[in-house]
Amino acid sequence: MAKKKDFLPKILETGANELEVIDFRMYEKMEDGSIYEWVLGVNVAKVKEVILRPDNIVKAPGMPPEVEGMAKIRGEVVPIVNLAKWMKIEEPSEDAGKYVIVMEFLREIVGVIVHDAKRIRRIKWSSIKRPPPSIDERLGGKVIGIIEIEGGQLLLLLDFEGILDELGMIKVFGITEEVSEDEVKREGKFKILILDDSPVARKIIRGILEKDGHEIIEAQNGIEGLKLLEKLLEEAKEDGIDITDKIQLIVSDIEMPGMDGLTFTRKVKEHPEFSKIPVIINTSLSDKATVDKAKMVNADAHLVKFDAPDLLKLVHKYAVKKINNKEV
Structure with a gap:
């Protein structure tokens, strides 16, 4: 035994x-x-x-x-x-x-x-x-x-x-399925920042989101993610628009060298401008402790990799629907 x-x-x-x-x-x-x-x-x-x-x-x-x-x-x-x-x-x-x-x-x-x-x-x-x-x-x-x-x-x-x-042991749930209009209200296409240190994970998530028509930018960890947000905020100020006109959603892993996703999310939610952007924690961990941690740093949602329909539902639920300061 x-x-x-x-x-x-x-x-x-x-x-x-x-x-x-x-x-x-x-x-x-x-x-x-x-x-x-x-x-x-x-x-x-x-x-x-x-x-x-x-x-x-x-x-x-x-x-x-x-x-x-x-x-x-x-x-x-x-x-x-x-x-x-x-x-x-x-x-x-x-x-x-x-x-x-x-x-x-x-x-x-x-x-x-x-x-x-x-x-x-x-x-x-x-x-x-x-x-x-x-x-x-x-x-x-x-x-x-x-x-x-x-x-x-x-x-x-x-x-x-x-x-x-x-080894062919990763399952991507629903990747070949069409998500019905009843399941996802397709109200616009969004610019989404995905953070994950794994090239495999970034490729899968990018594929799911690009298939749905979204524009993707990537970072390998929280440090890179914050630098990208700072750059987008600077561009938004120069253009006289809101940060949410530059980026509508963040999808972040937890386990990342340099700065993990929980620390990154906490910093985003503490920032006066970045906090307007919804954050979905997308991780391989499904235990209650991980869900509780995501809530404690004020993440908007938690999702276990790799579930295409559920990810798309959350994208359309939480993405800030603003283009040029107008609701979509």
Whole structure:
């Protein structure tokens, strides 16, 4: 029976621009026989539990080679991804993968086999730096950022959304469906700012919104988002118009290096001009704590990725319908 490694912490203060990361390790056997230690991380908010590797993993047909199989965990049938296979590393031994990190995001539960789970680290989003191209390319562009830890080691924060998308495990709900006029009142097309550090997520969200006729601008984190808003505000003042004539809606992820979406939203809602712009928190996290955090920073709505009809409904519900200071 799978045993839980119980060290999940309390929720962090909302909008503090901090997160907690599970530090886990993967060990790669090198050509000279030495062992290289990969120091990796995942946001605690995505993690349900860390368990010993279950012995009831069953391979199913049609799965990619990186998916070890399916296992029943606490009554749920969960796909189990072998991270070593995805990383294309040679493991020190056949039984190196001792633990499974059970994650829940994007409405899915998935288990990831890892070699060791070390500890919880509390870090600031501002301390997360972009990875050097060599490291990012080695892991298929799926590194959100790097964090320097003790001993000069670098912890790599992995983009599990991108990994699952690569394995064909991401669902975009309703992407091929037409949303009826009864469901969405199509009262104009809007200029929308989307914030997400994941290129995969930005591509999917941009596709949904552009298909509906909206103009999109992008930012990779809250810092870039605020700079874009400052630029738009300056342009609006020069043109003698309101900021909402330049931008009608913001759709923001939460997990972003530099400045997270909750901190970004709090700053937007505290600004005398930016606060006029509705903000939709669009995240892979669906737990009640995340919804509560979004409310605490005065986000207008919370949405779990990637639900095309629901996103479009919220866009048309909250977008400021003003063009040249006139209601649409």
